[in-house]
Amino acid sequence: MIRKYLRLIIAGILFLGSIALFINSLVSAGIWILLLSGLFVLTYFKNEMNLIAFYFVRKNKFESAGKMLGRVKNPGNMIAGQEAYYYYLSGLFEAQKQKNTQAEKHFKKALETGLRLKTDQAVAKLNLSGIALSKRNKKLATYYLQDAKKLDKQKMLTAQIREIEGMLKRI
Incomplete structure (x- = not known):
C-alpha cells in the first residue's frame, strides 16, 4: 500500500x-x-483495498473480502472516510461470520468515524439492531431500528426492517 x-x-x-x-x-x-x-x-x-473488498462483498465472496481487509495494516493512517468504510466492511465481514461482538465494535467505530451515505449508516444501524436483538436487549434494538428507519429515505431496507420488527414482537 x-x-x-x-x-x-x-x-x-x-x-x-x-x-x-x-x-x-x-x-x-x-x-x-x-x-x-x-x-x-x-x-x-479511495483506498484500493476497500474498493476490492467492496467488489467482493457485492459478489457475496466474504472470505475474499476478509483477506483484502486483512492486508490493511494500520487503518488509522487512512483518511477519515476510508477508515469509516474499512470498519463498515469489517463489520459486514464479521457479521457474516457470526462474530457479533467484533461486528458490533466495527459498526460502532464506522458510525463514530463518519460514514458518508445515509444508506450505509442505515445498514450499520440495522445490523446493530440485529446484534442487540440477539443479545435480548429490546430497548437498544428498538433505538437502532428507529434510527435505521429515519435514515432509510429510499426505502431500500424495508424488508429487513420489517423482519427485525417481527423479531422484536416475539421478545
Whole structure:
C-alpha cells in the first residue's frame, strides 16, 4: 500500500509528464499518462483495498473480502472516510461470520468515524439492531431500528426492517 502523500506526489509528476507529452505532440501517450495520474488521485481518496473488498462483498465472496481487509495494516493512517468504510466492511465481514461482538465494535467505530451515505449508516444501524436483538436487549434494538428507519429515505431496507420488527414482537 503506497502512502497517501506519496500518491499525490506521483500523480503530480505524472501530470507534469503528460503536459510535456502534449507539448511534444505525443497526444495519445499524454492521455494515457494523464489517466494514470488520475488513478493515483482516485486511490488517494479511495483506498484500493476497500474498493476490492467492496467488489467482493457485492459478489457475496466474504472470505475474499476478509483477506483484502486483512492486508490493511494500520487503518488509522487512512483518511477519515476510508477508515469509516474499512470498519463498515469489517463489520459486514464479521457479521457474516457470526462474530457479533467484533461486528458490533466495527459498526460502532464506522458510525463514530463518519460514514458518508445515509444508506450505509442505515445498514450499520440495522445490523446493530440485529446484534442487540440477539443479545435480548429490546430497548437498544428498538433505538437502532428507529434510527435505521429515519435514515432509510429510499426505502431500500424495508424488508429487513420489517423482519427485525417481527423479531422484536416475539421478545
